[in-house]
Ligand SMILES: NC(=O)C1=CN([C@@H]2O[C@H](COP(=O)(O)OP(=O)(O)OC[C@H]3O[C@@H](n4cnc5c(N)ncnc54)[C@H](O)[C@@H]3O)[C@@H](O)[C@H]2O)C=CC1
């Protein structure tokens with residue numbers, strides 16, 4: 001019999017834990033690394049993650065450790081599930097511990113502030129590994145639904161299709177259906193920008209602007225995501241797939257989305273400080289709206305919705321004024 005595939009998941013938050021369950025259900029031996037020893041201890045003793053997925057029983061082949069070297073040892077797949085803005089610092093510590101030949105897998109949906117790098121670029125920069133050994137998992141994958149083993153499709157992207165296929169097999173379960181894709185740029189941008197559009201839709205929902213507004217924001221949001229993607233060399237068709245439209249629809253429809261909920265609170269009139277105070281988990285769009293806009297400006301791409309989200313979230317613009325401004329932009333053909 002073949003040895004089981006070994007996976008280390010760095011980050012014991014909602015998605016790291018839920019994706020660890022998927023890998024375990026697909027037959028992998030999974031070690032979760034957590035930075036807080038008390039949470040690690042609780043995971044191992046209760047077989048649940050009480051802080052992030054309370055009440056969900058973990059498969060027997062998942063265990064946790066606070067020792068990064070122990071987690072990394074012998075891992076075929078090293079999965080990274082920390083906030084996008086801390087990845088660089090975290091990975092610098094973990095790089096000397098990585099198992100030789102391991103495939104680095106990003107679950108993160110963000111763009112780094114300052115460098116405007118996608119997560120796979122940060123991984124390549126810090127760990128100095130070939131892009132063919134860096135993969136991305138993305139798509140409409142709200143952690144709580146996956147942890148409840150509700151059905152979902154996903155995308156496993158890697159420039160080396162054979163690596164993508166290996167990872168696809170390692171995480172394929174009766175409820176989790178991963179498709180491969182070699183367009184890493186498009187898949188990552190789809191995930192990062194949908195969080196920004198999720199904020200915009202949440203703001204509109206909080207203001208009670210209705211479903212026509214939501215449909216319009218999703219569609220124009222996808223249009224500006226695609227414009228950015230094409231400028232960065234992505235395949236435009238990626239954005240009508242799971243990493244683009246699929247994730248955008250899930251995020252913009254669901255109260256489980258942290259970005260959507262964050263926006264809803266702002267749209268209802270909460271201040272940024274109040275909204276941050278009630279948000280326990282990572283809402284990547286709050287920071288990544290600025291880095292996405294930075295990336296767009298570096299490439300001369302117009303992203304009016306992203307610009308509007310930045311102005312509301314970081315520059316104190318009132319949502320009502322922002323809506324008026326968006327609606328009074330100059331008239332233009334749809335495909336531009
Ligand atoms: N939750 C979800 O439904 C999904 C999340 N994602 C993405 O996965 C990534 C991780 O998100 P979640 O697990 O949901 O976030 P989370 O907020 O639930 O968990 C974040 C994890 O990172 C750890 N962490 C926080 N700051 C850290 C630091 N300075 N150093 C090391 N570890 C630190 C936390 O302790 C926690 O274990 C994000 O980029 C998110 O966009 C992607 C798909 C689904």
Ligand SMILES: O=C(CO)COP(=O)(O)O
Nearest residue numbers: 139140141142257258259
């Ligand atoms: O990426 C996600 C679903 O695919 C999760 O969205 P939030 O980060 O907004 O919760």
